[in-house]
Amino acid sequence: MITSTEKINEYYHALVEKNPNYDGIFFAGIKTTGIFCHATCTARKPKIENCSFFDTAEEALLAGFRPCKICHPLSYPKEIPDEIKQLVLEVEKNPEKRWQECDFQKLGIHSATARRKFKEIYGMTFVQYARSRRMGIAFKELSSGAKVIDQQLSTGYDSASGFNDAFTKIMGNPPKKAEITILYASIIPTPLGRMFSLSDEHFLYLLEFMDRRGLEREIEQLRKKRNARILPGKTDINQQLSTQLEEYFTKRRTHFSIPLFLDGSPFQKRVWQALNSIPIGKTSTYQKIAQQLNNPNAVRAVGNANGANKIALLIPCHRVINTNGELGGYGGGIERKRYLLDLEKEKRND
Secondary structure, eight states: OOOOHHHHHHHHHHHHHTOGGGBTTBEEEETTTTEEEOTTOOSOOOOGGGEEEESSHHHHHHTTOEEOTTTOGGGTTSOOOHHHHHHHHHHHHSTTOOOOHHHHHHHTOOHHHHHHHHHHHHSSOHHHHHHHHHHHHHHHHHHHHHHHHHHHHHTTOOOGGGSOOTTHHHHOOOOOOSOOEEEEEEEEOOTTOOEEEEEOSSOEEEEEETTOTTHHHHHHHHHHHHTEEEEEOOOHHHHHHHHHHHHHHTTSOSSOOOOBOOOSOHHHHHHHHHHHTSOTTOOEEHHHHHHHTTOTTOHHHHHHHHHTOOBTTTSOGGGEEOTTSOOOOOTTOHHHHHHHHHHHHHHHHO
């Protein structure tokens, strides 16, 4: 989400003026209607305080906005094929649905075709689109749910266990066990986009960029394994986290001091410990980490453990690059990885 006051004023002016030069440059989320539009939408213009602006449609979807039926922002800059229009409509009929191969077959559409054409037009696959819409609904429910819980608590309701979490409709209920874990969700803005955290009063369990492809699966696994309900709320942990992330991105912090709940195998935990030993401003490789663990043949296993890390930035998997010096992959996206490494080099040189 765009937070610069200068950009917000610029984009709002373009929205009011229906300036065609800005079509495709930003997407405007309208808080009062829950839709997002492009610059030349003919709908009645909202007040600036009721607008959120995004660089991409995926960000708008993850923020809980749905495509406007007047300006069809997902069709810009080209007319989209009929089968893609149909898929967008089908998602809106049941946005919480998880799509399977048989669902495409019922519509007479090949899943590979949908994947390719969505990628060409939107820069994301259909699965990403449907997932972003699902997760956007959950994130939006978390935001609105926080207000409901605050209101209930203020009138004497003192137990969070009576509330359904925002992910239940999407992922189902966690298994019924004797003990329920309550994890509190927080959305933290950063210069690289919003991050999603889960914590209790003692530990941080998860921290990821909200557009990470594997986030939905990570949340589901955590809910099932910990028999967890996820509710909106602030803990000492996520408040400390918010402060420390702000200090990190403004070059005032080089190390984090948040207690972490490491949910992994003994080998994975050893890899994550090795990641934490990489000095800020430096990088390592899977091969070096395998050697550090006295298991030089475990390069692939090290890579898998690196990918299984659920706590971005604090466990610095972004500091692992390819043996040939190339950046390699990163769950948060290669551009974020480049930004983080450059930021940390600047910190080291300060």
